[in-house]
Amino acid sequence: MSAQPDTTPAAAPSTTPEPGSPHRVVIIGSGFGGLFATKALDAPEVAVTMLGRTSHHLFQPLLYQVATGILSEGVIAPTTRDVLARQANASVLLGEVTEIDLAARQVIATAVGQATTYSYDSLIVAAGADQSWFGNDSFAEFAPGMKTIDDALELRGRIYGAFEMAEVAAASGRDEVIDRLLTFVVVGAGPTGVEMAGQLAELSKRTLAREFRHIDPSRARIVLLDAADTVLTSFGPRLSERTARDLTKLGIEVRLGAKVVDVDAEGLVVEERDGSQERIEATTKVWAAGVQANPLTRQLAAQTGATLDRSGRISVNPDLSLPGHPEVYAVGDLTAIDGVPGVAQGAIQGGRHAADQILRRLRGEETGQPFRYFDKGSMATISRFRAVMKRDRIELTGYPAWVAWLAVHLFYIIGFKSQIQTLMHWAVSFVGQDRSERTVTEQQVLARLALEYLGEDFLRSSLRKVPGAQPDPAPETMPPGSAS
Numbered sequence: 001m002s003a004q005p006d007t008t009p010a011a012a013p014s015t016t017p018e019p020g021s022p023h024r025v026v027i028i029g030s031g032f033g034g035l036f037a038t039k040a041l042d043a044p045e046v047a048v049t050m051l052g053r054t055s056h057h058l059f060q061p062l063l064y065q066v067a068t069g070i071l072s073e074g075v076i077a078p079t080t081r082d083v084l085a086r087q088a089n090a091s092v093l094l095g096e097v098t099e100i101d102l103a104a105r106q107v108i109a110t111a112v113g114q115a116t117t118y119s120y121d122s123l124i125v126a127a128g129a130d131q132s133w134f135g136n137d138s139f140a141e142f143a144p145g146m147k148t149i150d151d152a153l154e155l156r157g158r159i160y161g162a163f164e165m166a167e168v169a170a171a172s173g174r175d176e177v178i179d180r181l182l183t184f185v186v187v188g189a190g191p192t193g194v195e196m197a198g199q200l201a202e203l204s205k206r207t208l209a210r211e212f213r214h215i216d217p218s219r220a221r222i223v224l225l226d227a228a229d230t231v232l233t234s235f236g237p238r239l240s241e242r243t244a245r246d247l248t249k250l251g252i253e254v255r256l257g258a259k260v261v262d263v264d265a266e267g268l269v270v271e272e273r274d275g276s277q278e279r280i281e282a283t284t285k286v287w288a289a290g291v292q293a294n295p296l297t298r299q300l301a302a303q304t305g306a307t308l309d310r311s312g313r314i315s316v317n318p319d320l321s322l323p324g325h326p327e328v329y330a331v332g333d334l335t336a337i338d339g340v341p342g343v344a345q346g347a348i349q350g351g352r353h354a355a356d357q358i359l360r361r362l363r364g365e366e367t368g369q370p371f372r373y374f375d376k377g378s379m380a381t382i383s384r385f386r387a388v389m390k391r392d393r394i395e396l397t398g399y400p401a402w403v404a405w406l407a408v409h410l411f412y413i414i415g416f417k418s419q420i421q422t423l424m425h426w427a428v429s430f431v432g433q434d435r436s437e438r439t440v441t442e443q444q445v446l447a448r449l450a451l452e453y454l455g456e457d458f459l460r461s462s463l464r465k466v467p468g469a470q471p472d473p474a475p476e477t478m479p480p481g482s483a484s
Contacts, residue, residue: 022047022089023362026107026120028097028296030057030080032344033126033332035414037351042087045362049118050080051109053096057083058149059413061344064192066152067286068159068199069207069435071425073149075418083414097127100296102303102325122327122358125296126351129333129342132290132311139263141449143285146192150448155286156437157444159184159200162284163208163217170214180266182220183282187260187268188289189226190233191380194243196286197224198383201250206384206433222252223280225270226289227259232388234341235378239388242397246382291342293334300330309336318370320354326367329354340373344412349373379405384430 023046027034030052041048059076066073081092095109095116100123108117131145144151144158166181186197200222208217224231224247230240231247231254247254255270262269267281293312301308304323307315313336314322320335322328331350333342340346353371360367377391379401387402389395396404406426413419425436451458 023358024049024119024121025124025358026051026118026122027124027126028100028107029126029128029332030054030092031060031126031128031332031347033128033347033351034124035080035083035351036348037124037126037331037355038084038090039087040352040355041358042089043359044089046089046359048087048090049120050084050090050092051095051097051107051118052080052092053094054149055092055094056080056149057414060147061191062409062413063146063149063152064196064199066149066437067146067155067196068203069156069438070199070429071422072437073153075421075425076413077149078414078418097296100125100299100303102300102322102328105327120327123329124351124354124358125300125328125330125334126332126347127294127296127334128347129291129293129311129313131287132292133287134290136263139260139287141452142263142265143187143268143287144448145287146196147291153444154448155284157440157442158284159203160438160440161445163204163212163215163220165283166215167212178215179221180281181283182215182217183223183280184220184284184286185223185225185268185280185282186286186288187225188287189224189228189231189254189256190288191378193224193226193286193288194231194247195381196288197222197247197252198250198381198386201252202383203435205251207429207435221282223282224252224254225258225260226256229256231256232380235380235388235390236395239390239395239397243380243382243388246386250383291333297330297334300328311336319357319368320350320371321357326361329357337371337373339375340371341378343378345376346373379408381405 025041025046025048027037027048027050030050034050035057038048038050056077057080062071062076065071066076084090084092095111097107097109099108106117106119108115131147133139144154162181166178169177169181184200186193204217204220231243232240244254257273258270260268261271263285266283267279268285269277269279271277291311297308297312297314300306300322301314304325306323313334314330316322316330316335316337320329320331322330331354332347350371357367377389379387379389381387381402385399385402387405388397389401389404410419410422413422428434428436
């Protein structure tokens with residue numbers, strides 16, 4: 001969808017703060033867009049408040065490595081407060097934004113049951129996207145997505161737990177359940193799905209191959225499903241075909257044109273193009289298909305007249321501002337802009353552009369420059385020493401692409417300490433055959449479902465036991481100038 005032009009006349013926001021009062025910028029989201037926008041706004045005339053629903057910045061492209069035991073969650077999710085500790089004009093506050101009032105220039109965020117109102121002079125919305133089950137949210141109960149640390153830890157527990165339960169079943173003579181326990185289905189053949197399927201193959205054939213006495217982990221069945229005709233569709237036909245061949249060589253069943261129509265605890269039902277259906281018995285399912293923009297886009301669309309696409313992404317002006325509100329910018333996965341994919345680079349560059357526009361306005365310089373996305377290419381790993389990479393007409397496969405993938409991802413991991421830790425973990429997993437992060441607990445697997453089953457009443461009563469929490473309070477308003 002092309003960017004929607006700003007046809008609604010609107011006066012630019014006041015850029016002259018009260019004497020001694022910096023320009024207040026509120027940034028919603030601690031992902032790539034929010035973090036890099038905050039860093040770009042490191043200027044004395046600005047006071048930045050970042051509101052995040054978690055206290056960490058998540059390097060989402062490596063979540064699957066947390067789920068399969070290669071990396072620890074701390075390596076890819078450093079504390080946002082620590083990342084921005086040296087930026088004196090930036091304040092990091094925990095809170096999930098539930099309401100945006102563009103007319104009043106206020107947002108309301110809730111943390112541990114306490115709602116707080118924050119006023120702003122400029123606003124950057126970088127709230128990202130959530131997993132989409134294409135209208136079948138009930139599938140999430142048995143097929144977790146891959147968007148949060150909680151998702152990755154739950155999947156780690158499910159994956160390693162499946163091998164453990166298969167060993168118990170085999171030792172006790174219950175052979176009829178072993179195939180179901182050792183079948184792993186990944187739904188979605190984009191980069192995340194391909195990388196997850198490849199690591200499941202590596203895990204079963206290399207890491208766990210000699211550790212069990214009653215089962216043979218290398219015989220685990222791994223199925224990669226997608227309703228599309230190709231894997232890695234955005235990479236082009238050559239790399240798509242190469243990836244499919246490599247996955248097949250790893251022993252992965254690649255099934256395309258297959259739509260998931262039902263999911264339960266013990267398996268899922270797949271519908272082929274001819275309408276025929278097949279049930280696959282599988283205890284462990286991973287949902288790596290589909291995203292939907294943060295629900296905040298609906299509020300923004302209602303107040304600005306901007307349109308939403310099928311994924312809930314909002315159309316923006318060429319400079320990333322919202323129609324009629326030049327003081328408000330939307331960046332990253334929640335925006336619909338032609339030629340800008342929903343990847344980290346799109347959010348990073350968009351966040352920097354929005355920050356630049358705010359600083360230009362404050363300094364009396366010309367604004368309204370359109371956002372120009374610089375495509376740095378796409379890449380995905382298939383397995384150890386195998387990857388694919390595409391940038392313009394340049395296409396790499398195999399070991400060279402894998403080395404490039406390592407270098408690029410290592411560069412964007414925040415913090416030298418985390419980079420060193422990542423290198424060490426990769427050496428253990430890729431040069432050797434072990435995995436450093438294999439600890440799993442029942443809590444990882446059951447906590448999300450337990451909270452859903454217990455419902456809102458349990459959450460409300462639990463908040464009363466948290467010091468300082470006030471469930472369902474009237475919003476507390478931050479005093480003017482104290483949003484940072």
